[in-house]
Amino acid sequence: MQIDQKREIRFSDETMATVQKIIKRYPEGRQKSALIPVLHIAQAEFDGWLSPAVMDYVASIIGIQSIEVYEVASFYSMFNMKPVGKCLIEVCRTSSCWLMGAEDVVKHIENKLKIKDGETSADGQFTLKTVECLGSCGTAPMMQVGADYYENLTLEKVDSLLDQWKVEGKRSRYC
């Protein structure tokens, strides 16, 4: 996969204004509370993952040590410590989804995209990940792409979504 090494790590003015607003909502001296919300913003802005350079940048904005950012980023499963495809597909594999056929959904996506769970397609378009319960058990099986939930999946539904995403070069949408 291509990683743009020379890309400047800096929030746009607009994003920076949002970040500063978040930092201000905690009591004086408790700005570290902004870390997780700001990491989400950073991940969305810088290609869907947190490189060391991005984490150092976030540390400098919040005014904490880089190590404090690394230890947090690596704890939470939504933070990607490695590059991911433009479109990150996360399929729930826990009980209720498994009961309703999540394994077949995963197998189907694996076959169709020719990647295994955890892998990224050669063109850098798709990454497939199985994840734990996403609070959508009543509408199982389900998958999440960026901020969007796709529920009550059938293999046909998955097919048509993947076909559409291939054509449009879908990017995960975060909000």
Next chain:
Amino acid sequence: MGKKLLLEHIDVPGINTLSVYRSKGGYTALDKALKTMTPDAVVEEVKTSGLRGRGGAGFPTGMKWSFLAKPEGVPRYVVCNADESEPGTFKDRYLMEKIPHLLIEGMIVSGFALGAKSSYIYIRGEYFYVARILEQAIAEAYEAGLLGKNILNSGFDHDCYVQVGAGAYICGEETALLESLEGKRGNPRIKPPFPAVAGLYGCPTVVNNVETIAAVVPIVNMGGAAYAGIGVGKSTGTKLISASGHINKPGVYEIELGVPVEEFIYSDEYCGGIKGDRKLKAVVAGGSSVPILPADLILKTANGEPRLMSYESLADGGFASGTMLGSGGFIVMDESTSIVKNLYTFTRFYHHESCGQCSPCREGTGWMEKILHKILHGHGSISDVDLLWDIQSKIEGKTICPLGDAAAWPVASAIRHFRGEFEEFVRNGHSIKDVRHYYRLNGLPEPAYS
């Protein structure tokens, strides 16, 4: 039809907006509390109501509130637990998405009762879009003078913020949640001190589940005594149940506590029976952490009494023959379900979600996952089943937070009630492969299942 206190107006178009919410009586509890009640009077009503925490443990909310330390000059916080990551549970998402102002109103009333000027709603990161809905509702509330300074001219100030997590079940445990809210890893704290004394930023803090805080609104409106009149015994009021699995009508149902389990599963008002008229095999009644029960024990207690959807009735018989109401994540399994495979998904979950602080949980969950994997793939032996039992018994009660117990109970109960199935797997693992979903999803006739 049972009484609905939280979801009564859920289908009203636009109920997510302030104007429609108000037209249905929204924010009258806030008005009533601020204008006619003292903070302590609100706490008293909550005590009288008998409301118990809806996040899983069922601790009496009024009692928790009365434990809150009130040192002079130290801020207090109300924190709403919207982490909702217990497999099988999706009620908080439904409530926040559909009727966000009910939670916001509950937050402000709770803030008033507890003397908190700030509150945080900690919501799991995957619920991005729900967080946006809440933020929108909060912005509307500020605009209408329901949040901010001098709310409804009462002199009470309150700010409410939404904080997103980033994928960690453990952050639903209240002290891990507070750590996360402080920008740290979600490692649970050693208690005491309890959050009521030293919580967020070391200040006295109350942490309550979304549904608990929402329930404060009808309690203030109708009075604690009237609320206590609903339900059965010490299980007062209504409860949101997330129903999933092999049922005709999965979804979120508000029940009056005390509905018979049989009615809940089979009546068209609720789950509508088992899909394809198959037989019921087992139920996990309160989210992945509670003991699984086979059909006969979920429908009737060991004494032959009808089992009810209440804290006491579900727990009847202890862990030998009962379970827990937990978070109300009701997962139904039909006769074709492999209990061993289902347990594997749970155990893999707990291994994935263990924060890693305590050795019994960190090592034990991974070990149990490996053993189950081995059994599932036809390489297990009878002694592996005994080993599983042994490991779970050495996790339970030996960790800083209850995640260890939550990982142990599903294993213990699956072996207790379905040992034969484990042994069957050990003897002839490959013959029980679970392929039927493939047929179901593709609408093909299912082959006979042996």
